[in-house]
Amino acid sequence: MMSFSHEQSTSLAQVPLWLLVELANELSTATNLETLQRILARKLRWLFNFDRCTLAIQSQPTDTEYVLLDITSPSKVESTLPQKFSFAQGWCGKAIAESKPYFIPDLTQLPSAIAVPIDAYIGLSANACSLIVLPLKVGRTIGSLNFSSNNPNAYSVSWRNIASLLACQVAGQLSSVLAQEQKSLALKALAVSQAKLKSAYEFRSRVMESATNAIYALDLQGNFTLVNRRMAKMTGYAVETLLGFPFIELFSPTDASNIQQQLLAIVNDGISINEYHTELIKKDGSTQMISLSLAPILLDGDISALVGTAQEVN
Incomplete structure (x- = not known):
């Protein structure tokens, strides 16, 4: 594992800006979590000395768990699968839940005022003695960036300042990546929904056109939809002519009045x-006795339309 001498650490702590700029430029190319994870795993070693580095993510404000990604090294990215933990677990969960950073120089000498989370070593190296855990904030807290070292007092105030700058960069790009992934998921869901809708429409069309009975739907004003x-x-009218046509105009004035009362009751x-029997007046003026049925269609508990069938009665 690569390590830095005291002189190198001091130099990096004093002149990190070009490295941060380089990292920011590369982070801006990340369009998904996998790419972001790989960039951080490859680049952070040049900024920080750590034994383990992890990225915790809370994708949605309503999530009750965070996802933990290992970004210690490219090989860790390849060999370690994302894991999920509750916010009560680990310093990562504590930092996200409280939206508060933790700089702990020596885990063996914690101040009594700091409550140790359960499963405290989640996201840390197995023998961690010091840590920096930074919440990633963009409006809300969306995760945490976590560094741990097996050496006590590994991170000076200068390191903390660099880590804070780094957290701002990572938070901004992570927010962008999460937004893109949510958009991608929404588009996929929309495509699936549209495909299902198309399939349902085609199925409905096949059922309607293969039916031996007349099938129709009316709006609440009694017009064909x-x-x-x-x-x-059955009526002698083209399908296109019937759409928008008042249902009751297919009947004699007397029958139309009775049917109008039935529609209002529905x-x-x-x-x-x-099986309401009435006489239909066709387009050519001839008549046909029919039996019709009508029922309401409910949408969210309210009647939104009427659907019916009709068949000729000899």
Whole structure:
């Protein structure tokens, strides 16, 4: 494992800006968590001396767990799978939950005022003696960046300042990556939803057009919003003509008045009508006795439309 001499550490602590700029430039190319993890694993060793470095992530404000990624080295990235822990576990969870940084020079001599989290060594090296755990904040806390060393008093005040600058860089890019991943997930979900909707529409069309009965839907004003070809054939009107056409205009004035009352009862009271016999007036003026049924369609508990069937009665 690479280590720095005291002179190298002092030099880095004094002149880290060009390294931070270089890191910022490379971080800006990360468009997903895997790339971000690999960049940090490759670059952080040149900024910090640590025995283990991890990145904890809270993707959503409602998440009850954080995901822990190992960024100690590129080989660790290859061999270590992400793990999930509750916010009660580890210094990482504590920093995220409290949105508070922890700079602990010697874990064996903790001040009594600091409560030790359960499973304290989660995200740290097995023999950690000192640590820096920094919450990553962009509006809200979205994770933590965690450094641990097996040596006590490994991180001076200068190191803490560098770590704080670094945390700001990582937080900004992590926020961007999480936003992109959420957008990607949303687009995938939309594509799946659209595919299901298309499939459902095609299935509905096949069912409607293969039905031997006339099938139709009406809006709350009693106008056609959907008809199958059997309904068009029964009435003599084209499908396109029937869409938007008032349902009651297919009947004589007397029957239309009775049917209008039935429609109002369905809309207002949620009742259904079954096998209602009436005389249909076709486009050419001829008549046909039919049996029709109508029922309400509910959306979120409210009646949003009516659906019905009709068949000829000889």
